[in-house]
Amino acid sequence: MSKLEKIKYKPVSVREVLTEMKNLSELMIDLAYSAALFNSLALAEEVLELEKRVDTLTYLLNMDAMLAVRRAEDAEDLVGISMVAAAADKISDAAADIAALVLRGIGVHPIVREAFEGMEEGLTRVEVRPASILVGKKLGELELAARIGVDIIAIRRGERFIINPSQDEVMVENDALIARGASIGVKKLERLADGTLEEF
Amino acid sequence: MSPMEKTVKKIADKLAFLKDTSELMIDLAYSSLLLNSRELAEEVHMLEEQVDELHTEFEFLVLSSGFKPEESKEFLGLIRLGVVTEKIADAAAEIAGVVLRGLEPHPVLRLVIEGAEETVTQARVSEKSFLVGKTLRDAKIPEETGMWVLTLRRGKKWLRLRPETVIEAGDILIASGYAEGVKDLKRLASDSPLKRTRLAL
Numbered sequence: 213m214s215k216l217e218k219i220k221y222k223p224v225s226v227r228e229v230l231t232e233m234k235n236l237s238e239l240m241i242d243l244a245y246s247a248a249l250f251n252s253l254a255l256a257e258e259v260l261e262l263e264k265r266v267d268t269l270t271y272l273l274n275m276d277a278m279l280a281v282r283r284a285e286d287a288e289d290l291v292g293i294s295m296v297a298a299a300a301d302k303i304s305d306a307a308a309d310i311a312a313l314v315l316r317g318i319g320v321h322p323i324v325r326e327a328f329e330g331m332e333e334g335l336t337r338v339e340v341r342p343a344s345i346l347v348g349k350k351l352g353e354l355e356l357a358a359r360i361g362v363d364i365i366a367i368r369r370g371e372r373f374i375i376n377p378s379q380d381e382v383m384v385e386n387d388a389l390i391a392r393g394a395s396i397g398v399k400k401l402e403r404l405a406d407g408t409l410e411e412f
Numbered sequence: 413m414s415p416m417e418k419t420v421k422k423i424a425d426k427l428a429f430l431k432d433t434s435e436l437m438i439d440l441a442y443s444s445l446l447l448n449s450r451e452l453a454e455e456v457h458m459l460e461e462q463v464d465e466l467h468t469e470f471e472f473l474v475l476s477s478g479f480k481p482e483e484s485k486e487f488l489g490l491i492r493l494g495v496v497t498e499k500i501a502d503a504a505a506e507i508a509g510v511v512l513r514g515l516e517p518h519p520v521l522r523l524v525i526e527g528a529e530e531t532v533t534q535a536r537v538s539e540k541s542f543l544v545g546k547t548l549r550d551a552k553i554p555e556e557t558g559m560w561v562l563t564l565r566r567g568k569k570w571l572r573l574r575p576e577t578v579i580e581a582g583d584i585l586i587a588s589g590y591a592e593g594v595k596d597l598k599r600l601a602s603d604s605p606l607k608r609t610r611l612a613l
Contacts, residue, residue, distance in 0.1 A: 230524045234442075236528055241435070241500070248493070292510040293518050296445070302503040303438065306496045313492050320493060321486040327424035331432060333560065357590040361558040376529075394554040 213304050217264065219271045224281075226293060229273045233300040236266050239376055240307035240333060246390045247314045249325050250337045255366065255390070258373050259311035266304040273297050336398045340387045343407030352379030360400045360412060362393030419477045423490060426470045430497040433463055437504035443532040444508050445517045446525045452586070455570055456508035459500040463501040470494050478613050483496070532588045533559070533597065539581040540603030549575035557596035584593035 240262050247255035274297070277290050313319070328334060340346050345353070356362045367374040367381065368388040374381060383389075391401055403409035413421070437459050444452035471494060479487045510517065525531060535545050543551050553561055563570050564577075565584040571577060577583075587597055 227520050227523050227527070230520065231527050234524060234528045235530070238438070244429070248489075278601045288515060289518055292445075293520060295481075295510050296507055296521060296524075299441075299503040299506045299522070302506070303500055306499040309492065309496050309499070313489055318485050318489045318492065320489040321420065321424065323420045323424040324490070324493070327421070327428040328431070331428055333432075355592070357558045358592040358596060359558075361554045361593075363590055379500060381517070393558075394560075396555055397558075 213332050217268050221275050224272050224276055226255050226273060226276055229332055230297055233266055236262055237303040239365060240304050242392050244307040246335050248310050248320050249335060253315060256311040256314035259307055261307040263304050266301055266315055270297055270301045297363050308393040316375035332395055334395055334398055335392050338389050338405040340383055340385060340405045341407045342385045344405050345410055346383045346404055347385055349383055351377055351381045360397035362391050362401050363395040364389050364391050366390040423473050427493055430466055433459060434492040434497040434500040436562060437501050439532055441504040442525050444511045445521050445584050446532055448517055450511060451570055453508035453511035456504055459600035460501050460505040467494055467498045531591050533594045533603035535585045535598045537579055537581055537583045538603045541601050542580045543601060544581045546579055548573060548577050551579060557600060558593035559597045561587045562583050587595045
């Protein structure tokens with residue numbers, strides 16, 4: 213059994229913690245489905261790590277909310293926040309369930325990949341070829357989300373993953389990009405990465 | 413396609429629909445909090461009931477598909493993914509439940525939703541907007557703005573969207589996406605044309 217992080221109270225910003233929980237839980241769903249579709253054990257491991265982080269955040273947030281309550285009205289005011297935090301935690305648990313599936317070698321039927329590819333919004337895994345215009349570019353200067361509706365959720369570089377890469381991350385040859393977006397945008401990204409599309 | 417292939421295709425399509433709906437529900441649930449909208453929250457609860465039903469149908473379909481023993485792993489994978497979509501739908505319903513129980517959403521919740529990487533927003537379509545009279549398919553909103561239109565409000569009704577839904581002036585679009593797209597969506601819905609900078613790469 214994996215060891216659980218010891219929890220100690222520390223003052224946190226409810227806003228920051230809940231924002232991180234919301235971001236992580238939604239990112240984790242995409243990462244987990246990606247791990248299943250592309251059968252990546254390493255990515256599944258990353259999802260389980262993130263799940264531990266969300267668990268810790270849930271504790272910290274609840275402790276903070278408990279301290280803030282003095283009267284019944286405070287409780288009514290804050291209970292919505294802990295319900296939303298609980299929901300984000302549940303979403304991250306669901307993502308971890310998918311990851312566990314991958315790690316147990318249960319996998320998904322190949323037809324699932326096909327069905328998911330046919331959806332309007334989808335996930336993809338593309339390799340950055342040496343000829344691609346993406347090589348040497350910062351994620352931030354490409355503005356992929358604004359211009360083609362695609363977000364890079366992870367980059368596999370050699371043996372390691374960069375989860376939710378920052379705007380300053382520079383892409384290099386042979387990076388494997390895991391991305392989510394509208395199907396037209398996803399196709400554009402695939403062509404940008406393999407070098408067949410030079411501007412967009 | 414063999415009958416078995418057909419069944420498996422049907423199963424996978426149902427699963428894709430469940431996945432899609434469960435994720436739409438999360439966005440709608442956060443929207444209901446952001447706008448403190450009972451109607452949107454009720455929509456989420458209705459979808460949750462539909463997901464429950466669909467999920468049961470999906471499980472029946474998987475279990476009665478006549479898979480071979482050596483295929484049981486892959487089919488267990490299908491069942492488990494179905495359970496995940498159901499769990500996500502439940503979580504969305506819990507978020508919407510905060511609104512339905514008449515709790516005024518705490519201001520922090522609004523800040524969190526607006527400040528998150530993936531956010532939800534609303535935009536009113538002005539008379540002079542490029543979107544007026546266009547179908548959702550032709551409007552190409554995701555390609556132009558990176559935002560997905562989840563639903564739209566026309567008068568008092570929330571519409572279920574299809575690619576052929578025609579956008580009218582006065583419609584309120586509810587959309588989700590990366591924060592960068594919010595400005596573009598608002599601009600597209602207003603009367604000023606979208607100016608896009610095309611960088612030479």
